[in-house]
Amino acid sequence: MSRRGLLERITRSQTQVDADVLEREASDVGATHIRNCVGGSTTTVTGRLRSVTLGPIETAPTVEAELWDGTGRMTLVFLGRRRIPGITPGRHIVVHGRPICRDGEKAMVNPRYELLPAPTE
DSSP states (O other), X not given: OOHHHHHXXXXXXXXXXXXXXXXXXXXXXXXXXXXGOOTTSOEEEEEEEEEEXXXXXXXXXXXXXXXXXXXXXXXXXXXXXXXXXXXXXXXXXXXXXXXXXXXXXXXXXXXXXEEOOOTTO
């Protein structure tokens, strides 16, 4: 390995290393990277939940979770729910649904999901 390559590996931030790992994991299972998601077609995406928030959209209760796969982020919107067991920050998840653009951001509404085992499970 060249000096430059070694220096780049040493000086990379943990976020960059984490992004590379998540991107590689998505590729390994055949999931679509979030940066490549387009609206209208059924898509499978996998990654880690970065945040989970509760709140109403108009009058309906909702759970919103930010999914990150190392290439981008997508908001998962679960309508009519106040809580979803297992949907917690840091959890790895696979989601299936149709991406949409909401307020200029990628989102999926009421996707099917599979919780992946936590690293200690």
